Amino acid sequence: MAEQPFIQFENITKSFGAKVILDNLSLSIPYKDIFGIIGRSGSGKTTLLSLLVGFLKPDKGQILFQSRDIHRDLQSIQQQFGFAAQEGSFYPKLTVDENLWYFGKMYNIPTNVLKEKIPELLRLVELEDAHDLIAWKLSSGMQKRLDIACALIHDPKVLILDEPTEDLDPALRNEILDLLHKINREKDITIIITSHLLDEVEYICRDVAILDKKKVVDSGNINELKNKYARYSEISLETEDRDYSHLIKKLKRKKDVKKYSIRGNKIYIYTTQKNEKALKNMISLAKKGKTKIISVGVGKPSLTELFEELTKLEAKDVKKEVENVKVTRDNKEKY
Amino acid sequence: MSKLLEIIKKNIKLLIRSKSSALIVLLGPLALMLLIGLAFNTSSLFDIKVGTYSGSYSELSNSIVEKLQDEQFKVIKVDSEARCIDMIKSGDVHVCTIFPPDLSLKTNDKIVFHVDKSRINFVYIILDRISSKIATKSTELSTALTSRLLTSLNNVDTKLTEKSGSVTSLSASLTESRNSVNDIIDDLNALNLNTTGNFSEVDEEIKVLEKDDCAVDSETGECVPNSAKYRDLRDVIENIEDEYIVLVASVKGLRDDNQGSLLNVKTKLNEDIKNTKDLEKTIKEINADIDSIEIRDVARIVSPVTTEIKPVAAESTNLNYTFPTLVVLVLLFAGLLLASTTIVQEKESKAYFRNFITPTPDIIFIMGNYISSVLIVLVQLVIIFIVMFGITDTVVTDVALFNAFIILILLGSVFILLGMLIGYLFKSGETANIASVSLGAILLFFSNTILPLETLPGSLRDIVQFNPYIQGETALRKILLFNQGLDAVLPQIYTLVGYIALLLVAVYLLRELTKKWFSG
Numbered sequence: 001m002a003e004q005p006f007i008q009f010e011n012i013t014k015s016f017g018a019k020v021i022l023d024n025l026s027l028s029i030p031y032k033d034i035f036g037i038i039g040r041s042g043s044g045k046t047t048l049l050s051l052l053v054g055f056l057k058p059d060k061g062q063i064l065f066q067s068r069d070i071h072r073d074l075q076s077i078q079q080q081f082g083f084a085a086q087e088g089s090f091y092p093k094l095t096v097d098e099n100l101w102y103f104g105k106m107y108n109i110p111t112n113v114l115k116e117k118i119p120e121l122l123r124l125v126e127l128e129d130a131h132d133l134i135a136w137k138l139s140s141g142m143q144k145r146l147d148i149a150c151a152l153i154h155d156p157k158v159l160i161l162d163e164p165t166e167d168l169d170p171a172l173r174n175e176i177l178d179l180l181h182k183i184n185r186e187k188d189i190t191i192i193i194t195s196h197l198l199d200e201v202e203y204i205c206r207d208v209a210i211l212d213k214k215k216v217v218d219s220g221n222i223n224e225l226k227n228k229y230a231r232y233s234e235i236s237l238e239t240e241d242r243d244y245s246h247l248i249k250k251l252k253r254k255k256d257v258k259k260y261s262i263r264g265n266k267i268y269i270y271t272t273q274k275n276e277k278a279l280k281n282m283i284s285l286a287k288k289g290k291t292k293i294i295s296v297g298v299g300k301p302s303l304t305e306l307f308e309e310l311t312k313l314e315a316k317d318v319k320k321e322v323e324n325v326k327v328t329r330d331n332k333e334k335y
Numbered sequence: 336m337s338k339l340l341e342i343i344k345k346n347i348k349l350l351i352r353s354k355s356s357a358l359i360v361l362l363g364p365l366a367l368m369l370l371i372g373l374a375f376n377t378s379s380l381f382d383i384k385v386g387t388y389s390g391s392y393s394e395l396s397n398s399i400v401e402k403l404q405d406e407q408f409k410v411i412k413v414d415s416e417a418r419c420i421d422m423i424k425s426g427d428v429h430v431c432t433i434f435p436p437d438l439s440l441k442t443n444d445k446i447v448f449h450v451d452k453s454r455i456n457f458v459y460i461i462l463d464r465i466s467s468k469i470a471t472k473s474t475e476l477s478t479a480l481t482s483r484l485l486t487s488l489n490n491v492d493t494k495l496t497e498k499s500g501s502v503t504s505l506s507a508s509l510t511e512s513r514n515s516v517n518d519i520i521d522d523l524n525a526l527n528l529n530t531t532g533n534f535s536e537v538d539e540e541i542k543v544l545e546k547d548d549c550a551v552d553s554e555t556g557e558c559v560p561n562s563a564k565y566r567d568l569r570d571v572i573e574n575i576e577d578e579y580i581v582l583v584a585s586v587k588g589l590r591d592d593n594q595g596s597l598l599n600v601k602t603k604l605n606e607d608i609k610n611t612k613d614l615e616k617t618i619k620e621i622n623a624d625i626d627s628i629e630i631r632d633v634a635r636i637v638s639p640v641t642t643e644i645k646p647v648a649a650e651s652t653n654l655n656y657t658f659p660t661l662v663v664l665v666l667l668f669a670g671l672l673l674a675s676t677t678i679v680q681e682k683e684s685k686a687y688f689r690n691f692i693t694p695t696p697d698i699i700f701i702m703g704n705y706i707s708s709v710l711i712v713l714v715q716l717v718i719i720f721i722v723m724f725g726i727t728d729t730v731v732t733d734v735a736l737f738n739a740f741i742i743l744i745l746l747g748s749v750f751i752l753l754g755m756l757i758g759y760l761f762k763s764g765e766t767a768n769i770a771s772v773s774l775g776a777i778l779l780f781f782s783n784t785i786l787p788l789e790t791l792p793g794s795l796r797d798i799v800q801f802n803p804y805i806q807g808e809t810a811l812r813k814i815l816l817f818n819q820g821l822d823a824v825l826p827q828i829y830t831l832v833g834y835i836a837l838l839l840v841a842v843y844l845l846r847e848l849t850k851k852w853f854s855g
Binding site: 075101 | 337338341345348349352353684685686687688689690691692693694695850
């Protein structure tokens with residue numbers, strides 16, 4: 001099973017009118033993976049997911065699920081997919097139980113099975129105590145868990161999550177990510193996630209596909225991709241005063257330093273020098289600034305760096321891109 | 336089936352949990368019917384304000400004003416005609432009645448009404464009520480006048496009958512007198528006044544007597560008459576002859592004199608007899624004429640043709656008459672708004688997308704939404720019927736009630752499917768509501784409710800006949816007001832079923848289309 005692609009997009013083309021969204025896209029998603037799909041706004045992530053759940057039909061190509069064309073046997077294959085959208089797909093005025101019951105019925109689950117299934121699922125997503133609460137009264141984290149429970153009610157083999165941690169605070173994000181790990185572990189289920197929070201994707205996903213210019217630029221194991229595309233060493237430094245202006249002046253004069261960025265309290269420096277040499281040089285430069293170094297690190301570039309590399313975006317562009325995504329979503333909600 | 340039930344259960348739960356929707360859906364028709372029931376459960380109009388003006392109110396105009404003043408009409412006397420007309424424009428009075436100065440039966444003046452014709456549905460009702468009030472007064476006056484005429488006529492008839500005998504007697508007397516005159520004339524004519532008498536014969540006789548009574552004259556030998564004796568006699572006789580001649584002449588003169596007068600009298604008498612006979616004949620003719628008047632009853636003369644309006648439906652209140660229209664109206668807006676709101680809420684719901692990706696055919700969702708709306712509308716209808724039967728003493732047979740519900744479900748289905756179509760067509764609740772109300776208004780305006788269809792041009796009327804509102808209302812009126820069976824409303828049933836089939840297809844296609852909009 002693991003040898004064969006669990007889900008395979010073969011030469012998929014999809015347009016809306018004259019606008020081509022996906023152009024001859026091919027992608028394989030392995031079984032029981034947590035698979036991340038990242039890409040810029042408008043790169044076709046949501047379209048890709050809509051094609052996968054059968055909501056849209058491709059203009060060209062086919063999507064195979066366990067070697068079966070999903071659009072030829074849509075209803076039985078839809079039974080194998082669970083979907084949780086960013087905003088949550090449930091009825092706010094129904095209780096947690098009622099939502100699960102209703103969607104269970106929509107997935108043809110017999111009454112006796114549902115009666116056992118719902119408490120089990122509520123335990124999994126830790127909503128047992130909230131089973132009789134009206135959904136809109138739940139906290140945003142609980143609503144997200146309810147949405148995931150709704151997506152799992154029919155025991156799908158694939159759980160698809162579109163921006164699952166969007167609009168959640170960091171604590172809730174971690175909660176949801178841990179839940180997804182738990183589901184992946186306990187339910188023998190393949191999880192596909194789209195997210196603009198690349199750190200999160202890096203944290204939770206083993207494999208990733210990077211969408212750009214209507215195609216998958218590359219996909220595969222994150223570490224393998226990093227090795228494949230790592231052209232620079234990444235040095236991270238954190239100083240006591242977190243004032244990196246003096247260091248930046250010096251970095252600008254160094255030919256081997258290709259770029260740098262400040263993320264959080266640290267400065268990330270990318271250099272063509274080998275890891276050890278580069279680390280020594282950076283510590284020496286930082287010390288000249290008469291400030292105390294608190295932490296230092298060396299490693300492979302992050303997924304963000306990888307994404308930048310593959311889509312040729314600078315870090316600030318990535319940030320802008322993320323903001324664009326947020327604005328687009330806010331507007332969607334408004335209208 | 337299980338999915339369908341779940342969708343219906345879910346829709347009803349969502350509706351009930353949305354307190355405002357539940358309130359509108361369940362209490363709306365109840366409140367509507369109670370209010371309308373209280374307002375319209377009567378066959379009268381109330382508080383109609385009538386402005387009146389006259390340069391000089393006469394007894395007649397005052398009596399008409401009094402007649403108008405009752406619980407229905409409030410009469411306001413206004414100081415000028417122009418002011419009265421202004422009061423109509425400002426809505427202070429509904430109609431303005433102008434009485435000519437010193438209105439009386441002897442004059443031929445007209446009472447003028449000023450009305451606001453823009454109140455199309457109201458003005459003719461008021462005019463009808465006022466005209467009927469004035470007609471009542473007019474009838475009273477006619478009755479009094481006719482009664483007087485009839486009394487006079489009866490008196491004339493009686494008196495003529497009484498005097499008819501006298502005229503006959505007079506005629507007989509005159510005839511008798513004329514006959515007497517004739518007799519007199521005849522008698523007078525029979526008088527022989529040509530005789531001269533036989534005085535010469537008397538003289539001869541006297542001569543004979545004288546001769547015989549003579550003494551022979553010795554001298555002559557002749558017999559000498561006793562002349563003295565006979566001379567005297569002869570003198571007497573001559574005197575008598577003279578007197579006789581005088582008498583005859585006098586009688587003759589008298590006869591000649593009176594014969595002319597008698598002839599005149601006779602002529603006069605003949606004329607009088609003729610006139611009297613003519614009079615007698617005329618009296619008889621007048622009597623016959625009067626006797627030939629068969630109708631002597633005043634009421635029948637005043638209103639020789641009596642009319643009676645018999646309603647084809649049982650006599651009832653305004654509410655009963657308007658009930659079919661009212662139910663269709665409630666159904667129209669409830670169906671359109673409920674269905675469109677349900678669909679828009681579903682579309683706007685977070686769960687819409689999840690429903691799309693479940694292995695549930697679209698037709699199940701369509702049917703689920705449709706049946707949910709039908710059930711809610713049914714609840715509303717049951718409430719309306721219960722309230723209707725509660726506040727009125729309307730009696731509807733079970734069969735009629737069953738038939739009415741069949742029509743209402745068909746009609747409700749048409750409106751619900753139209754509402755669903757709007758729901759799928761428009762993206763937001765606001766625009767869907769506006770579209771629903773607009774469509775409802777169009778269907779309402781092109782029906783008999785606001786203005787009769789007969790006011791529309793023929794070609795447009797032919798099209799408008801297919802308005803489902805009209806079809807449903809027509810069928811309901813036949814069933815509820817005229818107690819007709821379903822066979823009498825088959826054309827309407829076929830039309831509504833046709834609409835339902837077409838709309839189902841349209842709703843299905845539009846739902847498919849919304850998937851594309853949604854994904855786009």
